[in-house]
Amino acid sequence: MDTRIDEIADGIFRLSTLVPEVNPPSGFTFNQFLIRAEQPMLVHLGHRKMFPRIAAAVAKLLPVGALQHLAYSHAEADECGALDAWLDAATQATVAHTAVGCQIWLGDAASRPPRKMADNEVIDLGGKRVRFLATPHVPHGWDAQLFFEETTATLMCSDILGHPGDGPAIVETDLVERVIEGEKRSRSMSLTPATAPTLRRLAALKPQRLALMHGSSFAGDAGGALTRLADHFAATLRAEAA
Numbered sequence: 001m002d003t004r005i006d007e008i009a010d011g012i013f014r015l016s017t018l019v020p021e022v023n024p025p026s027g028f029t030f031n032q033f034l035i036r037a038e039q040p041m042l043v044h045l046g047h048r049k050m051f052p053r054i055a056a057a058v059a060k061l062l063p064v065g066a067l068q069h070l071a072y073s074h075a076e077a078d079e080c081g082a083l084d085a086w087l088d089a090a091t092q093a094t095v096a097h098t099a100v101g102c103q104i105w106l107g108d109a110a111s112r113p114p115r116k117m118a119d120n121e122v123i124d125l126g127g128k129r130v131r132f133l134a135t136p137h138v139p140h141g142w143d144a145q146l147f148f149e150e151t152t153a154t155l156m157c158s159d160i161l162g163h164p165g166d167g168p169a170i171v172e173t174d175l176v177e178r179v180i181e182g183e184k185r186s187r188s189m190s191l192t193p194a195t196a197p198t199l200r201r202l203a204a205l206k207p208q209r210l211a212l213m214h215g216s217s218f219a220g221d222a223g224g225a226l227t228r229l230a231d232h233f234a235a236t237l238r239a240e241a242a
């Protein structure tokens with residue numbers, strides 16, 4: 001199946017590949033987000049084996065060699081399995097991550113030195129501005145970070161609110177209850193005292209849309225969805241501590 005391309009906000013493109021073998025029968029999507037700007041950025045680098053098709057999708061929008069910035073949330077195959085392939089194909093590009101991310105994996109794994117980002121530091125792409133948010137263990141992984149594109153108020157939130165199936169590129173229908181039911185089975189989110197406060201921090205950014213790594217992007221009440229998810233995890237933490 002081809003990788004679908006949809007512009008979910010001005011200059012932000014969702015590259016979505018359905019993998020039917022994951023979570024059958026609905027399948028599961030793996031998404032990257034290409035931010036078109038003077039200095040283009042790719043958020044989520046995809047599996048190593050998916051690189052050819054993702055690179056072909058990027059090439060429909062801009063030359064792969066024009067990419068200047070690469071980013072992912074946390075060290076997992078769907079986030080950064082293709083890291084080396086991107087660094088080879090986009091020779092001008094730098095991969096950016098938190099101090100923890102550089103320390104625990106990226107500094108060793110990357111073939112070129114990564115750019116170390118402070119929490120809340122912004123990369124001005126020229127026409128787009130991406131704020132890097134250090135969010136340890138949210139959705140999971142000590143190195144987790146998320147991304148807020150300020151000119152479109154788009155939060156790229158990795159696995160948060162991820163859901164199966166190959167729905168529309170962007171929906172306004174409420175995802176939270178469905179996601180909570182799935183989360184009760186998968187336990188994919190780390191549950192720590194920082195989980196709910198971190199989700200509330202994200203809600204306070206007042207995102208207008210959430211760019212999800214798995215499933216449809218969300219253009220409804222994004223802050224409300226994150227707050228309700230925070231409430232759920234806070235209640236779960238209390239219940240499990242009791």
Ligand SMILES: [Fe+2]
Nearest residue numbers: 074076140159
């Ligand atoms: Fe993940």
Ligand SMILES: [Fe+2]
Nearest residue numbers: 078158159213
């Ligand atoms: Fe993921």
